Amino acid sequence: MVIAAAALCGSFFAAGEVTSANVVGYQTLTIYPGNNMFTVNFGNMADAQGYTLEQLFPGTTEGLVGGTTAAASDRIKAWDPTADNGAGAYSDTYYFFIRNNNANSRTWRKSATVAADVKIKSGMCFWFYHNAPVGSEPLVFTVPGQVEYSQQGASMTIRPGMNMIGAPFAGDADLNTLGTDFWKALVEAGNCKASTAAAASDFVKIWDPQADNGAGAYGDTYYLFYRNNNANSYTWRKNASTIAPAGFIKMGVGAWYYCGGTGFTMTLPYPYDL
DSSP states (O other), rough: OOOOEEEOOEEEEETTTTTEOOOOEEEEEEOOOOEEEEEEEEBTTTTOBBBHHHSSSSOOOTOOOBBGGGGGEEEEEEEEEGGGGTTTTEEEEEEEHHHHHHHOEEEEETTEEEEOOOOOOTTTTEEEEOSTTSSSSOOOEEEEOOOOTTOOOOOEEEEEEEEEEOOOSSBOOOGGGGGGGHHHHHHHTSSSSSBSSSSGSSSSEEETTTEEEEOEEEEEEEEOOTTTTOTTEEEEEEEEEEEETTTOOOBBBBBEEEEEOEEEEEEOOOOOOO
C-alpha cells in the first residue's frame, strides 16, 4: 500500500468549542509504478483551498515520468462525487508535461497550454499513475502541513453509490469507532445497508499498488455486517468471524466506499487530542 507517516509538533489555542491549531507536521507519500490511490491528510498552512500539484509533487523531482500527452506521462485523476447528477465521475486528468525547450516543461498541466488548476484538501482522494516499469524504485514525497482539529470531529459525506474516501485527518480512520448504535440507526433509516455478505452491504475496498507482483490489485473488502440475534451485528468486518483491523483506512491511503442506501454524513473522532 501507499506508505504514509506523520510527525507532529507545535502548540494550540482553544476558542469556544473549536480548537484552532498551529500544530504542524509532515506526511510521506510513496508512489509505486502503476496505479496508486492516495489521500493527503494535512491542511496547507498557506492556502485553505489545499495544495497545488506542484506543492505536492514538485517538477524538479527525479524519477517523474513526463511527455507531451497524458498517455506518455505520470498522471493524476480526481474523483468528483457530485458529478453526473450525484452518481460520481472522474474530473480532469492532469499530467506531468515535458517538451524540449518549452517554457512549460516539468510542470503539471491539463494540456500543453493549460496549467493544472486542481487543489487537494485534507481527506481528498486521487489516483496517481506512475508511468514507470514495474519494479522501478518508488517515488517518495514529503508533504508539510497543518494538523486539522476541532472538538466536534471530522465530517465525511457519503453519497449513494461509489465514494472515493480517505482518512480526513492526520491518522488512520476506523468506522467501528462510531459504535453499533450509530450504524444500526442508519441501516434502519435506509441510509446504508448491512447484511451477511459484502455484496448485499455497504463495503470498503482498498487498492494495494504492490499486489499482483507489482501490477496492483484491490486487497481486503470490509463490510457492514448484520445477522439476526448475532452479537457482531452492525460492525465493520472482514467476514462474519473477523472484525476489520483497527484503523483499517490508513493515513495516506485512498479507498472506495460503496453505499447501498440514501447516503449520510458521519463525524469521525480524531485519533489524537491536541
